[in-house]
Every structure is written in C-alpha cells, then in structure tokens.
Amino acid sequence: MSHEMYENDSAVYAGQAAWHGLGTVVEEAPSPYEALKLSGLDWEVEKSGALGALRHDGGISYTSEAVATIRKDTNEILGIVGPHYEVVQNKELFDVAYELGGEVKVETAGSLKNGRQIYVLLKGDTFDATGRGDEVTEHLALLNSHDKSLSYSAMPTSVRIVCANTLAMALSEGEKRMFRVTHYGKNIQEKLQAMREALSMYRETGKMFRQTVQDLSMYSWDRHQISNFWMNVYQTIEGPVNPNPSNEEEENDYKKAVVTLDSWSETFDKERHLAGTGPWNAANAVTNWIQHRVPTRGRKRTATSKVQRNLLGDGQKQSLKVMQMAMKAV
Numbered sequence: 001m002s003h004e005m006y007e008n009d010s011a012v013y014a015g016q017a018a019w020h021g022l023g024t025v026v027e028e029a030p031s032p033y034e035a036l037k038l039s040g041l042d043w044e045v046e047k048s049g050a051l052g053a054l055r056h057d058g059g060i061s062y063t064s065e066a067v068a069t070i071r072k073d074t075n076e077i078l079g080i081v082g083p084h085y086e087v088v089q090n091k092e093l094f095d096v097a098y099e100l101g102g103e104v105k106v107e108t109a110g111s112l113k114n115g116r117q118i119y120v121l122l123k124g125d126t127f128d129a130t131g132r133g134d135e136v137t138e139h140l141a142l143l144n145s146h147d148k149s150l151s152y153s154a155m156p157t158s159v160r161i162v163c164a165n166t167l168a169m170a171l172s173e174g175e176k177r178m179f180r181v182t183h184y185g186k187n188i189q190e191k192l193q194a195m196r197e198a199l200s201m202y203r204e205t206g207k208m209f210r211q212t213v214q215d216l217s218m219y220s221w222d223r224h225q226i227s228n229f230w231m232n233v234y235q236t237i238e239g240p241v242n243p244n245p246s247n248e249e250e251e252n253d254y255k256k257a258v259v260t261l262d263s264w265s266e267t268f269d270k271e272r273h274l275a276g277t278g279p280w281n282a283a284n285a286v287t288n289w290i291q292h293r294v295p296t297r298g299r300k301r302t303a304t305s306k307v308q309r310n311l312l313g314d315g316q317k318q319s320l321k322v323m324q325m326a327m328k329a330v
Helices: 032-038 090-100 188-199 202-217 223-238 248-275 279-292 303-312 314-328
Strands: 011-014 024-026 045-047 067-071 076-081 105-112 117-128 135-145 152-160 165-168 179-181
Touching (some): 090 105, 090 135, 152 202, 179 188, 223 279, 223 314
Antiparallel strands (some): 045 067, 117 135, 152 179
C-alpha cells in the first residue's frame, strides 16, 4: 500500500481526515494519554528467546543470538534484532510528551508497516512570522521503530498553517537538533531520562527557531536574488541544469527546471501579502513543493505516506537543506 498503513495499523488525526480514510478523526487535538487510546497504539512489544539459525526468504542468515520483536496483541514479528536490543514501548513516547509542560496536544499519531514504525506529532505554540498573519506553529515529532529502522528520536518541526507546509526546523546546528536514543546498550532507562531532559529544552529551542524565522522575514529580495536562490536550490536538489542545452536529455532537464521554478514563483506571489518578498517566502515556496510534489512514477501520495517522507525521509532532509541555504544567503 502506498500509504504504508497495513491491516494492523491505526492512527488518530486532529481536525482533518487523511486521504485514504483510515484512522480516527477527532475535532480537537487530544492530550497525549487520550491520543494513545484514540490512535490504537496502546499495545506492547516483547522480545522472543534466541531464535537459533534461520533463513529468511531473502536469504539472510541470523546467528543463534538473534531475537525477534513481537507485537503482543497480534503476535506478529516486527523485526529481528540483537540480544541487547532494548524495546521502547509506544506508551513511552506519549509519557515523554508531558515533559514539555503546559497543555501538550497531539496533532497526529499512528503506526506504519503493521506497527514497525511509530510517530507522534505534538502541537506547540503558534506565532506570526511576519506580523501580517503568516502563522507558524511549532511542533515536535516523536519517532520510534520496533524493527531497527529508526532510533527513538525527537525532531522539532514547524507547520506553516497558510499552506499546510511541513518543514524541518533548520537552525545553523541542523540535524543536531534531532535528539536520538539508540535501542542498544545498557542503562536504557538512563538514556530515556536523558531524552526527557533534552526535550525540556524544546521550548527554548522553539524560541530560537522563532527568532530565526522572524529574522528571515525581515529581508526583502528583488527578482534577481530570488531567481539565483531558486536556481541554486533546484540544482542542489535535482542536479545540474545546463541553461544552454545541447542534447535531448539536457533539453528535458532544462524544461523541467523552468516548470518547477514557475511553480515556486506562483506560490511565492500568492503568499507575498503574508510571507513577504524575501528569503522566508522564497524558501517556503520550495518546501511547499517538496512536501506536496508528485512522485516521479506518478503514484499519488497519501497523508500518511507524506508523514513518512517528510518526517522520516528525503522530504525532511531536502527541506532542512533549503532552510539552511536561505539562512546562509542573508
């Protein structure tokens, strides 16, 4: 399934249903403990005993020390891990949300791939980026997996309400702003406590992000500056483009670039009354395209597959890069 939600997956969405119609939709964003129940994530994972030698369909062999992570409510094997792998239960993601203090609310929460990956998107404060009604909401994504595909992680993000544009929080420290706890090693409880302490700094981190956004929105660029920025960004994401193509392949690459930059320009012009005429709007025109672009093969993305790509995959990395380039350009 393109949305990565399988038979035993579940989710909760506050305010708006997902395209695929799966999951529970609630009018108001619930508290973390409410969301744990509403999302259907109130199940646990346990480790099996040593599996012994076995062979998967793909021909992968495991040593006698390998163990399985098992979803207790369905008895499904979620992953094959080492004997020192420590399970982080779903409930612990919702527990740690309360370390942020205040009235923490959950925007979305759910599982992917039959529970192998878990995500919880917490809703923070909203502020006006430009003083003209361009609202940005601070969010924190809590991520985990039961198959080794993800560390237990916390990633500050923002959602720009004007265009529902999810982008990675891009301060100069970049990916250092993503807190991770490995599933391996001793003293897992000490590591989880370190995660809680790190998250207690989230509100300070949010203040720094707010200042960065407001600084970017103060600048105004002319068309030449915007075009140069967009061309640099495009070639960083999509690869070099020859402005004077000499063959069919270069001609196709050039046409694709022109169409893409035209779409960025259209988004920029639509939002200039709110987001201004500088790097903040120019960067968001690009990240809007990144988050909503149609896959190369033409397969339509759903709300949940966008969560996976934009929080866990290339979308997050590309958005982060765009914002870093915007900050370096001023």
